[in-house]
Amino acid sequence: MPANVTAERPVQAPPRVQTPPAAKGRWLTGGLAIGLLITMICSVGIGALAIPVADVVAILLKQIGLETGPVDAQQETILLVIRLPRILLGVLVGAVLSMAGASIQGLFRNPLADPGLIGISSGASLMAVVMIVLQVKLFTGLSALSGLYALSLAAFAGAVGTTLLVYFLSRQGGRTIVSTMLLVGIAVNVLCEACRGLLVYMADDAQLRAISFWSLGSLGGATREVLQVAGPFLLAPLLLMPRLSRSLNAFTLGESQAGHLGVNVGRLKGSVILLTTLGVGVAVAVSGMIGFVGLVVPHLIRQMAGADNRLVLPASGLLGAIILTLADLVARTLVAPAELPIGIITGLAGAPVFLYILLKNRSQTHA
Amino acid sequence: MIHAQHISYSVGGRTLLQPQTVRVRAGELVALAGANGAGKSTLLKLLSRDLTPSSGTIQLNRQDLSRYSARDLAKCRAVLSQHHTLTFPFSVYELVMMGRYPHFDHQPTGQDLAVVDHVLEQTGLAQMTHRSVLSLSGGEQQRVFLAKVMAQLIDYHELMHPDSDILTPKFLLLDEPTTGLDLYYQHALLQQARQLTRQGYGVITILHDLNLIMQYADQVLLLHQGQSLAFGTPAAALTPSSIRQAFGLDVQIIDQPTLDYPIVIPATRQPHYQALTA
Numbered sequence: 001m002p003a004n005v006t007a008e009r010p011v012q013a014p015p016r017v018q019t020p021p022a023a024k025g026r027w028l029t030g031g032l033a034i035g036l037l038i039t040m041i042c043s044v045g046i047g048a049l050a051i052p053v054a055d056v057v058a059i060l061l062k063q064i065g066l067e068t069g070p071v072d073a074q075q076e077t078i079l080l081v082i083r084l085p086r087i088l089l090g091v092l093v094g095a096v097l098s099m100a101g102a103s104i105q106g107l108f109r110n111p112l113a114d115p116g117l118i119g120i121s122s123g124a125s126l127m128a129v130v131m132i133v134l135q136v137k138l139f140t141g142l143s144a145l146s147g148l149y150a151l152s153l154a155a156f157a158g159a160v161g162t163t164l165l166v167y168f169l170s171r172q173g174g175r176t177i178v179s180t181m182l183l184v185g186i187a188v189n190v191l192c193e194a195c196r197g198l199l200v201y202m203a204d205d206a207q208l209r210a211i212s213f214w215s216l217g218s219l220g221g222a223t224r225e226v227l228q229v230a231g232p233f234l235l236a237p238l239l240l241m242p243r244l245s246r247s248l249n250a251f252t253l254g255e256s257q258a259g260h261l262g263v264n265v266g267r268l269k270g271s272v273i274l275l276t277t278l279g280v281g282v283a284v285a286v287s288g289m290i291g292f293v294g295l296v297v298p299h300l301i302r303q304m305a306g307a308d309n310r311l312v313l314p315a316s317g318l319l320g321a322i323i324l325t326l327a328d329l330v331a332r333t334l335v336a337p338a339e340l341p342i343g344i345i346t347g348l349a350g351a352p353v354f355l356y357i358l359l360k361n362r363s364q365t366h367a
Numbered sequence: 368m369i370h371a372q373h374i375s376y377s378v379g380g381r382t383l384l385q386p387q388t389v390r391v392r393a394g395e396l397v398a399l400a401g402a403n404g405a406g407k408s409t410l411l412k413l414l415s416r417d418l419t420p421s422s423g424t425i426q427l428n429r430q431d432l433s434r435y436s437a438r439d440l441a442k443c444r445a446v447l448s449q450h451h452t453l454t455f456p457f458s459v460y461e462l463v464m465m466g467r468y469p470h471f472d473h474q475p476t477g478q479d480l481a482v483v484d485h486v487l488e489q490t491g492l493a494q495m496t497h498r499s500v501l502s503l504s505g506g507e508q509q510r511v512f513l514a515k516v517m518a519q520l521i522d523y524h525e526l527m528h529p530d531s532d533i534l535t536p537k538f539l540l541l542d543e544p545t546t547g548l549d550l551y552y553q554h555a556l557l558q559q560a561r562q563l564t565r566q567g568y569g570v571i572t573i574l575h576d577l578n579l580i581m582q583y584a585d586q587v588l589l590l591h592q593g594q595s596l597a598f599g600t601p602a603a604a605l606t607p608s609s610i611r612q613a614f615g616l617d618v619q620i621i622d623q624p625t626l627d628y629p630i631v632i633p634a635t636r637q638p639h640y641q642a643l644t645a
Contacts, residue, residue: 106455109452109454109455110454111454111455246468246473249457249461249465249468250465250468252453252454252455252457253451253452253453253465254448254450254451254452256417256446256448257446257448257451259416259417259437260415260441260444260445260446260448261441261465261466261468261469261519262436262437262438262439262440262441262442262468262469263437263468264437302455302456306456306457306458306461306499307455307456307457307461308457308458308461
């Protein structure tokens, strides 16, 4: 027998200073949840007609049957019909974009991935432009049928269509090859962009303006009806995606290692793509293109709390909801009574934050 | 026991592994040796179910390997891969905890935490549990991944009764586990593997260092161009002639009276060996 090597280099047992990782996570998610609640209550009161926080709370409590005193009928109407649907939609869209971003980054094992990689945004964008430019000639029947929502429905169809195309083109022998999916996604994105460019070329001035506004995103279309229709489709991915976080953690080690840990990798890939397409497709359909949230928010969370998706997914959802609610608040109040497209705000705020993270990481690695 | 009967593997008209029959009992450490491209990794991937054999069958504990659910299989066999691709800053603790994923659904139980703590101390990682795996050296990362596969297999029951045998045989598959490890940890790793075999685990490992095989393996399978050259105890299977056939290198095998295993050293410089070093 060889000399016992552990005797040569003793590994002294350290005092157990194990802060359970779960505790750190509970603080972060708890803090973000409270932050979101405060953000929502404050921003619901801010606007052309200011509603004090106490009145906001009173109106909301009245809805669940707790009368705390008389409420102003005008305030109540504005809050329930105009502000609240918009804020709830912003919360759901922000949460979905961020959580889907984190999931897709896990799927591609790349912290720089984005749902746009699998064609969601370009497909939605192409179909939206098709509707704007060609609807007078081709889609009047369809528009009449689905009323104001034709643009949203078309964008959603475009998102789902391109993603399914990318998904099925990257299957070989019953398996989805993630690296192939990336390349197929690039090709499909280029194709969609080219078609979109052709339509933009054909568009008249009014249509061009409509296209550029749609491309910059807005929550201005939020109504109770929109929230009722889109809400469940946004809520479902938010509830289901965190259930994949353990498998996504294992997946970051590579497909075979995830398989060794008992993860059904085929089902995981399918679930992530399905939920992402559903959530982001609906988000783009109701709010246009809101860039950068899905990329930056998971990054911020990982900077704060590490890479464990059991924390990154829910925390990203909460932080994304806060950020989009705040961005929408700026969008609708900065140049009131007009509105800025929300994509401008997220871009203006998101890009510097992203640059800051990049530069900070660079100085850390070269220190 | 892992019992692979007449398994072969071909892809695109090329046969990477000729029909083999391999039997690994619980309590045994079996080494796979051979030149680059001899089929060692292919064989290991067949045994770990990463690849499906073109012919033949593999049984694990008397049940067909293909009939295991991914999760059940994960509870009785773990694989230490050769390459690790990690792009996210997981901490050492989080990564080792991944080994427990087959055992819990949402939150790790107290038993899972205890197993992870035990393994971290066993592998000398207890001091760096909060560090990002990305910030570690190659050898340290390898130890983290070893800790992960140990956490995957070890039961809480075994922690409580370290001297009794495990209930069902479990198997550890290691693909060149000593890569990047310093001399101390190469031996520490193989001693840990030996310790597991004494508790009733089966270990199958690809090893390039014939001296490590001589020292630690119960059996060695020497592969050459997808075929089995020799199978048996290291002293019987690794002879100057089988090594010459497998690697194209003349070696001397020296019996040292103070050691209970022989030592392998290159004997002469072969013409093509000289060409490589010149």
